[in-house]
Amino acid sequence: MKKLILLGVFAVLFASCKTSSITNTKTDRSSQVAIKGNWVVSSVNYPGSEYIKVNSFQLADSQCFVGSTWKFISNNNKGEMALTKMGCPAFSSPITWFVNKDGQFVLKVLDAGEKAKRVRDGYVLAVANQTETSFQLIDKIDVGGKLTDVVYQFTKVN
Template sequence: MKKSILICMIAAMFFACKSASSTASTDTTLSKKLDRPTQVAIKGNWVLTNVTYPGSDYIKVNSFDLADSKCFIGSTWSFISNNNKGNMALTSPSCTSFSSPIVWSINNQGMFILKILDAGEKAKKVREGYLLKVAGVTESSFQLIDNINVGGQVKDVTYQFQRAN
C-alpha cells in the first residue's frame, strides 16, 4: 500500500506545473500607485541567472506560458523605468529561442506586473499578464517570485536576476 501511494505521488510530480499567476487580470492591477523607487532600481539590462523551486528535479514548470523554466536561465531582460517598457529574450542553445517586447510595472504592494506582447500588439489590448513578488533588490541583483500549485500546495518559483555588464 505504501509503495502504491509513493508511486502515485512521484507520478503526480512528473506532470508539468503552470504558474498560478498566469491568469491574473492586469486591468485592476495597473493602478496609478506605483513603487517608483523600486522601478528605478531595476531599470537597465539584466540576465536571469537561476530558477529555483522545491522539487525541481522532478517537476517541470512552464514559465510565463512560454517554455520550461530552465530555458529562462541565461535569458536577457531590459527594463525601462520611465515608460515601463522593455524586452526579454530566451537564448538557451538547448531551447527554442524567443524574443518579445514587454510592459511592466511594480505596484505599491511590491508586485511586479508583466505583460508579454506579440509583435505589433498594444499593451492596452492585453488583458492578462503575470503578477510576481519582487524581493532582494540590490544594485546588482533582484528576484522575482512566482507561485505554482503542486498537488494542492502553493510553492515558490524564484527567478534570480543579475545586472548585465
C-alpha cells in the same frame, strides 16, 4: 421623482466605490528605477525542480529562462526579453511592466506591434531581495494543491 433621486444616489455611490486591482494601483517608483537596465536570469529555483517541470509565462520550461536577457526601461514601463538557451525554443518579445505600491511586479509579454492595452493576460510576481546588482521575481504555482515559490534570480549586466 423619488425614484430618480434614489437612482442618482446609487449612481454616485457606485461610482465612488471603485474596486482596486493589482494593475491600477500606484507604482513604486524607487523599485522601478532600481530595476532599470539590462539583466540576465542567473537561476530559476523551486522545491522539486529535479522532478517537476514548470512552464514559465506559458512560453517554455522554467530552466529555459536561465541565461535569458531582459531590458527594463523605467520611465515608460517598456522593455524586452529574450530566451537564448541552447536546446530551448528561441523567443524574443517586447514587454510592458511596472512595480505596484505593494511590491508586486506586473508583466505583460507582447507580440510585435501589439499594444499592451490589447493584451488581456499578464503575470504578477513578487519582487524580493532587491540590490543594485540583483533582484528576485517570485511566482507562485500550485503543486499538488500547495502553493510553491518559483524564484527567478536576476543579475545586472554592465
